[in-house]
Amino acid sequence: MTKQAFTTKTLEDALVAKLALNFSKTPEEATEQEMFKACALVLRDVMAARGVECSRQVRRNQQKQVHYLSLEFLMGRSLMKNAYNLDVLPQLKDALDHLGFKAGDIFELEPDAGLGNGGLGRLAACYLDSMTTLDIPATGYSICYELGIFKQKIVEGQQVELPDNWKDLGAAWLMPKPEEAQAVHFGGTLREFWDDGHLHIVNEDATTVLAIPCDMVVAGYDTKHVNTLRLWDARATKPVDMSLFSRGEYLKAAEEEAMAETIAKVLYPEDNHYEGKSLRLKQQYFFVSATIQSIATKHLDTYGTLKNFHEKNAIQINDTHPALVVPELMRIFIDEAGMDWDEAWDITTKSVAYTNHTVLAEALERWPQPLMQQLLPRIWQIIQEISRRWQQKVEDFYHDPAKTQQMAIIWNGEVRMANLCIAGGMAVNGVSGLHSDILRKDVFRDACGMEPWKFQNVTNGIDHRRWLSEINPGLDSLVCELTGGKDYLLKPLTLQKLDAYADDAAVLERLAKIKRENKEAFALYAKKSQGVILNPDAIFDVQVKRLHEYKRQLLNVLHIITLYQRLHDDPNAITQPHTFLFGAKAAPGYAVAKRIIRLINSLADQIEHDPVCKDKLQVVFLENYRVSLAEKLIPASEVSQQISTAGKEASGTGNMKFMMNGALTVGTLDGANVEMHDVLGDENMFLFGLRADEVARMKREGYVPQRLYSRDETLRRCLDAMRAGFRDGVSYEDLYQRLLFGSGGSPADEYLLLADYQAYCQAEKRMVATYSDTARWNAMSLRNIARSGIFAADRAVAEYADNIWHVPHR
Ligand code: 26Q
Numbered sequence: 001m002t003k004q005a006f007t008t009k010t011l012e013d014a015l016v017a018k019l020a021l022n023f024s025k026t027p028e029e030a031t032e033q034e035m036f037k038a039c040a041l042v043l044r045d046v047m048a049a050r051g052v053e054c055s056r057q058v059r060r061n062q063q064k065q066v067h068y069l070s071l072e073f074l075m076g077r078s079l080m081k082n083a084y085n086l087d088v089l090p091q092l093k094d095a096l097d098h099l100g101f102k103a104g105d106i107f108e109l110e111p112d113a114g115l116g117n118g119g120l121g122r123l124a125a126c127y128l129d130s131m132t133t134l135d136i137p138a139t140g141y142s143i144c145y146e147l148g149i150f151k152q153k154i155v156e157g158q159q160v161e162l163p164d165n166w167k168d169l170g171a172a173w174l175m176p177k178p179e180e181a182q183a184v185h186f187g188g189t190l191r192e193f194w195d196d197g198h199l200h201i202v203n204e205d206a207t208t209v210l211a212i213p214c215d216m217v218v219a220g221y222d223t224k225h226v227n228t229l230r231l232w233d234a235r236a237t238k239p240v241d242m243s244l245f246s247r248g249e250y251l252k253a254a255e256e257e258a259m260a261e262t263i264a265k266v267l268y269p270e271d272n273h274y275e276g277k278s279l280r281l282k283q284q285y286f287f288v289s290a291t292i293q294s295i296a297t298k299h300l301d302t303y304g305t306l307k308n309f310h311e312k313n314a315i316q317i318n319d320t321h322p323a324l325v326v327p328e329l330m331r332i333f334i335d336e337a338g339m340d341w342d343e344a345w346d347i348t349t350k351s352v353a354y355t356n357h358t359v360l361a362e363a364l365e366r367w368p369q370p371l372m373q374q375l376l377p378r379i380w381q382i383i384q385e386i387s388r389r390w391q392q393k394v395e396d397f398y399h400d401p402a403k404t405q406q407m408a409i410i411w412n413g414e415v416r417m418a419n420l421c422i423a424g425g426m427a428v429n430g431v432s433g434l435h436s437d438i439l440r441k442d443v444f445r446d447a448c449g450m451e452p453w454k455f456q457n458v459t460n461g462i463d464h465r466r467w468l469s470e471i472n473p474g475l476d477s478l479v480c481e482l483t484g485g486k487d488y489l490l491k492p493l494t495l496q497k498l499d500a501y502a503d504d505a506a507v508l509e510r511l512a513k514i515k516r517e518n519k520e521a522f523a524l525y526a527k528k529s530q531g532v533i534l535n536p537d538a539i540f541d542v543q544v545k546r547l548h549e550y551k552r553q554l555l556n557v558l559h560i561i562t563l564y565q566r567l568h569d570d571p572n573a574i575t576q577p578h579t580f581l582f583g584a585k586a587a588p589g590y591a592v593a594k595r596i597i598r599l600i601n602s603l604a605d606q607i608e609h610d611p612v613c614k615d616k617l618q619v620v621f622l623e624n625y626r627v628s629l630a631e632k633l634i635p636a637s638e639v640s641q642q643i644s645t646a647g648k649e650a651s652g653t654g655n656m657k658f659m660m661n662g663a664l665t666v667g668t669l670d671g672a673n674v675e676m677h678d679v680l681g682d683e684n685m686f687l688f689g690l691r692a693d694e695v696a697r698m699k700r701e702g703y704v705p706q707r708l709y710s711r712d713e714t715l716r717r718c719l720d721a722m723r724a725g726f727r728d729g730v731s732y733e734d735l736y737q738r739l740l741f742g743s744g745g746s747p748a749d750e751y752l753l754l755a756d757y758q759a760y761c762q763a764e765k766r767m768v769a770t771y772s773d774t775a776r777w778n779a780m781s782l783r784n785i786a787r788s789g790i791f792a793a794d795r796a797v798a799e800y801a802d803n804i805w806h807v808p809h810r
Helices: 008-023 032-060 079-085 089-098 103-109 119-133 167-173 247-263 278-303 325-336 341-349 369-375 377-398 401-407 417-424 433-443 445-450 464-470 473-483 485-489 492-501 505-530 553-569 591-608 627-636 654-660 673-680 692-700 705-711 713-724 733-740 753-771 774-786 793-805
Strands: 065-069 073-076 113-115 138-143 151-155 158-162 174-176 182-186 189-195 198-204 207-219 226-236 313-318 352-355 366-368 414-416 427-430 455-457 539-544 578-583 617-622 639-642 664-667
Touching (some): 008 089, 032 089, 032 167, 073 226, 079 207, 119 138, 119 313, 119 793, 158 591, 167 174, 198 377, 207 247, 207 278, 226 247, 226 278, 278 313, 278 325, 325 352, 325 377, 325 417, 341 377, 341 417, 369 377, 377 401, 427 793, 433 445, 433 455, 464 473, 464 485, 485 492, 505 774, 578 627, 627 654, 664 673, 664 753, 705 713, 705 733, 705 753
Parallel strands (some): 065 138, 313 352, 352 427, 427 455, 578 617, 639 664
Antiparallel strands (some): 151 158, 182 207, 207 226
């Protein structure tokens, strides 16, 4: 074990000193907010000091570095996590206690750093932890959004969005580094001239925005290694000064100030959906250009040349959002380092790797040419040249115009960012076995035919130290006791040892007791935070994730309506109390998603007010689902709903978090559920529904949901009830129409809810029947935990390190 940074006493002293230095207060005078900041600053100091040593070593040993670029890092809270990784969590709790504070209250005060939408952003955060724990010199890069993902309130059943001002307290973790600022240029015109026998290109009259790094240091577990998350803040180059500037300069300064103020203002709240907004493109280039300049500057400092750039740097781009790294690297190599095209291209394509996170057509980025051209004239020039050469290569390889069109980077006046990433990178990976197969065989088939070696799979993983050990201390203790100590924290496959206890009644009872206590703790929290009374005797059946039609929250609702109707036909139909919990944010502009939220709330209200349902059936919509709520809910969950239309969910990572905490999955063979099934078998999960190939075939052959509606009496009754609505008088005619006939350009029941409806009801039925066999249920739960080790982020990051980045790790 690495030496602890503090004892309780030295930590206490450090906190007292921090309060005095920063707030001129004693612990007795300090508010909880001030105490939180003192805690953050004390831990930050330790990590920053380690950072100095780490950077020195990386430089001295000329180690290859990883740069993980993502428009989103959904970090959540950091205090408990950092204390945990620094191995001072018990000391911190004691110190706070001695100083007259409640540790739990201080932890609860911390706002989530919600700099992301969902899976893709949380994945980046989990990987940053693993890269650090595996001693990989890595830096994460993103934007220091002033407002993270909106806060969700439910008012009269509907979602209302409020701004998320996280920085008041959250900034305690950030260290601004104005001396490492980078200038990023937009617009203007290009002037070309010959000098020294070389063509030079300069960008004149550009609007300049300063990028200021705000660094968040993160600690790894059981290592002195630390890494940095570099968040770029936007500032104008100089304040607008009327007296000093001529008219033209004044306008330019005003423009720069306006752009600077908006760029880092807010995270786009769309998940799995692309919109061609110019501010979004500005954000992307701002972040990419600042990052690449910062990497290149440091590289030049160390090596004095960029010619070995690819030997010392691997740049991972999280989906296509940072795709402009490809032309930006080319720009730096050619315009600033004076390389010729071929050399610049060789180095670029050996440095960049691209992870794809979606196959949904509406999520693929395609930027309009005029926008690119106007906003980024030099980048547009470079993209044109990349596109021309790539097209030539494709034609020479395939001699097939259809393939040339498929693989084109610029087509129909649009820049296709995925194709740019494929052309400009050394590797393209999907995030689960099934997803990577779909990329190779379908979405990127032609590119894969030409350069098959680029196409890889890295199945996602989660930070098991956070998502098991830290948030579920009861289960952590049991695991440590049964598997021989804390080994599993660095060797997650150690969890397998639990399998040996699947017949051990005493162990299974302890497991059940841990779940029971977590359910009670969550019920307490739900009461306190939202005023809802949860029955801990009920099955906690949970679907939490972004609201999207392909994730099929509506299928879950249809099943609940059916149960409700069955209960009315026969008040004894339900013997086991069943509580359905939902949590989901809808993108503010996604009208259908918002209607589904309202429907869930209408149904919850109906059931709550129906005496027939008392102690039998309950539906709860949990407000403002976020990382810190997931951390409380997942340890208390018994059933994990992972019911996307097969072929649509690239991986899912919530599925892994539930599995690791002993919840059983009701799910389709989609994304990483397939690999969960590989290790669990049919007997340890509740699988149902069409497979990905069957979905594709059904769509090809013409799917008519009305046939199911007329044929299936139960389904018809359920849909009719939804259409009519519930006691609050809101009709859901629109959702009914969308399922049966299609709407807004979408085909009828695009995501095949009706096709999977009966199979889903059967799966839930099997699940409830199994629940009544407590011993069997607990054994299944134990096996889920035992076999979840391969879904640790450490495994995934080690695969990236070995197969894509080619960097050593512990
Ligand atoms: C793009 C352009 C303009 C505005 C927004 C966006 C945008 C933002 C976020 C597009 C997509 C996202 C997020 C996608 C996402 O979270 N995908 C999920 O990634 C997870 C990690 O790999 C997978 O587990 C999920 O299956 C996948 O849906």
